[in-house]
Amino acid sequence: MTNGEIRNIVLAVLKGIAPEIEEGELLPDRPLRDQVDLDSMDWLNFLVALHERLAVDIPEADYRKLTTLDTLIDYLVQKHV
Amino acid sequence: MVAIAHAVRVGGGAVAAWRAAVEWADAGGAALVVREALEAAREKPPVCDQGSEGWVRIALQNATLWLQAENARRPVTERVLMAALFLKAIALACEKYPDMNGLCRDGTFAPAASVHVGVAISLRQGGLIAPAIHDVQQKSLTQLMQDLTDLVKRARAGSLRSSEMSDPTITVTNLGDQGVESVFGVIYPPQVALVGFGRVAEQACVVDGGLRIIPAVMASLAADHRVSDGHRGALFLAEIHRLLQQPETL
Numbered sequence: 001m002t003n004g005e006i007r008n009i010v011l012a013v014l015k016g017i018a019p020e021i022e023e024g025e026l027l028p029d030r031p032l033r034d035q036v037d038l039d040s041m042d043w044l045n046f047l048v049a050l051h052e053r054l055a056v057d058i059p060e061a062d063y064r065k066l067t068t069l070d071t072l073i074d075y076l077v078q079k080h081v
Numbered sequence: 082m083v084a085i086a087h088a089v090r091v092g093g094g095a096v097a098a099w100r101a102a103v104e105w106a107d108a109g110g111a112a113l114v115v116r117e118a119l120e121a122a123r124e125k126p127p128v129c130d131q132g133s134e135g136w137v138r139i140a141l142q143n144a145t146l147w148l149q150a151e152n153a154r155r156p157v158t159e160r161v162l163m164a165a166l167f168l169k170a171i172a173l174a175c176e177k178y179p180d181m182n183g184l185c186r187d188g189t190f191a192p193a194a195s196v197h198v199g200v201a202i203s204l205r206q207g208g209l210i211a212p213a214i215h216d217v218q219q220k221s222l223t224q225l226m227q228d229l230t231d232l233v234k235r236a237r238a239g240s241l242r243s244s245e246m247s248d249p250t251i252t253v254t255n256l257g258d259q260g261v262e263s264v265f266g267v268i269y270p271p272q273v274a275l276v277g278f279g280r281v282a283e284q285a286c287v288v289d290g291g292l293r294i295i296p297a298v299m300a301s302l303a304a305d306h307r308v309s310d311g312h313r314g315a316l317f318l319a320e321i322h323r324l325l326q327q328p329e330t331l
């Protein structure tokens with residue numbers, strides 16, 4: 001899958017968790033969880049939904065690599081075969 | 082509130098302020114509830130049933146390490162959040178301190194037979210509700226995590242059962258998750274206690290006589306002083322603290 005395809009899936013999943021977000025307002029290089037107000041339950045639901053869509057299992061130890069939309073997408077592109 | 086502002090502006094001591102407030106209420110046609118409150122104030126001191134017992138800083142080093150190890154061997158769909166540990170610790174502490182768990186109606190407290198923990202959930206469209214997870218004291222962390230996930234999902238979808246809304250016996254608020262360090266909540270009557278958890282963050286703590294940077298959280302308690310007192314409240318918080326140091330027993 002291309003970077004763009006993964007980005008679309010990530011944004012669709014994010015919208016499912018936080019319907020109020022406007023895609024244009026998201027800054028891809030700024031901390032995602034602050035921008036979208038995701039508490040730890042939202043974050044876990046987000047990862048579970050990504051797991052269902054992309055079959056990627058994200059270990060907890062990798063959370064700190066996934067701060068922004070850009071780093072998250074890069075990570076998923078690498079992990080997704 | 083306007084009556085108080087008016088009385089303060091007029092000045093002249095407490096009695097004069099009260100008289101001014103009564104005159105203001107009579108002249109201005111204040112709401113019945115305000116006039117009744119003023120009339121009651123002639124004889125009785127003001128009453129506030131809620132007492133804040135303060136807060137305690139809880140070291141979460143053990144809990145964090147235990148959760149990391151536990152979650153590392155669980156698939157993402159079965160991962161456990163710290164919030165589940167908080168829920169279980171509160172419920173077990175309630176069994177030891179039943180004066181925190183129950184309902185107080187007409188000044189009479191009835192301890193609850195089981196622990197139904199109300200969980201404050203913020204709704205994305207704004208607002209806050211606190212439906213219950215039932216029988217928390219006897220559920221496993223895995224079960225609690227499933228219940229919590231399901232409850233948050235249904236709360237946001239607007240499909241809660243009426244029993245979940247009406248029968249919590251104590252409430253926990255975890256709103257500090259992303260933001261503030263400590264939360265001081267307000268009791269949901271007729272419940273008699275509310276526990277607030279702030280954000281879990283790395284803090285400088287003294288451990289074994291040395292300074293260490295470890296994850297910790299501020300836990301606060303608001304309790305009804307008709308039922309318990311500050312001493313009982315402090316013991317209750319200390320019990321939650323103790324339980325969270327032994328996550329494997331939760």
